[in-house]
Amino acid sequence: MITPRQYRGRFAPSPTGPLHFGSLVTALASYLEAKSHNGQWLIRIEDLDPLREPPEATGQILNTLDAHGLFPDEPVVFQSRRHSVYQAATEQLLSNGFAYRCTCSRKQLEAHRGKHPLRCREHSRKYFDQPFAIRFALRDEVCHWQDQLLGPQTHIVRAEIDDPVILRKEGFFAYQLAVEVDDIEQGITDVVRGSDLLDMTAQQLQVYRALGATPPRWLHIPVIVNEHGQKLSKQNHAPALDNLNPVQNLFSALVALNQQPPQFLLSGSLEDLLEWGRIHWNRGAVHLTSR
Ligand code: GLU
Secondary structure, rough: OOOOOEEEEEEEEOOOOOOOOOHHHHHHHHHHHHHHOOOHHHHHOOOOOOHHHOOOOHHHHHHHHHHHOOOOOOOOOEEEHHHHHHHHHHHHHHHHOOOEEOOOOHHHHHOOOOOOOOOOOOOOOOOOOOOOOOOOOOOOOOOOOEOOOOOOEEEEEOOOOOOOOOOOOOOOOHHHHHHHHHHHHOOOEEEEEHHHHHHHHHHHHHHHHHHHOOOOOEEEOOOOOOOOOOOOOOOOOOOOOOOOHHHHHHHHHHHOOOOOHHHHHHOOHHHHHHHHHHHHHHHHHHHOOOO
């Protein structure tokens, strides 16, 4: 008899700033999904882009998760320490024809509406003497997939025009490679994340297949917006969470997830609140509309 794989979820922030309320909502949703399935919940720091990451952000994020009682079941994984794994995956994709070298500048691509004037996909080997990025070679596809919250999704994937960079010219590996490599290696069965990443999913399905792996299930949580309708993010100056008020913060996160927590939780402990959340977690109640 085949036993279903045990649920393994994760929260995978990019440390571009301290954790704000919107990321806490996503972290809590992924935690409660995992725990309500008797699963494991992991934390992975996606620190691939030192130019966008203040050095203190990783410590701040981990402290805040700690202060909110969101402890991972395994040691935290840092993408910055895994370059050799991404290097190996990139070489595998290159040698199997799923990736190619690209010397085009952003300007050139914009001028040609995403088409590569130097036809990089066909001539990947020619321009070794110039700085190049490596891109994943998508295939044209109308992709249908099922979101655990939002239901059936359809996305048109365009070969060449949408081909994501997996290794940047500056030598940094990119999110669009590392996220699948790590989810595969960590045995992640279920990804819960913000719906700002919904449109990435169809491309990521192709990367999973190219790496010979089974994709996880996805559940996209509507992103939390501020009073101006903008996504809460560092760019929009979302305030950092106050680590001294974890119960209030988590209570508000449960409200944002439309879980209807009872008021008495506000005067109880962090552990009681998380336990209430686990027992009563109802993913179907999450509002679908704030995207
Ligand atoms: N690191 C990504 C972010 O912070 C999330 C990755 C994912 O959950 O797939 O936006």
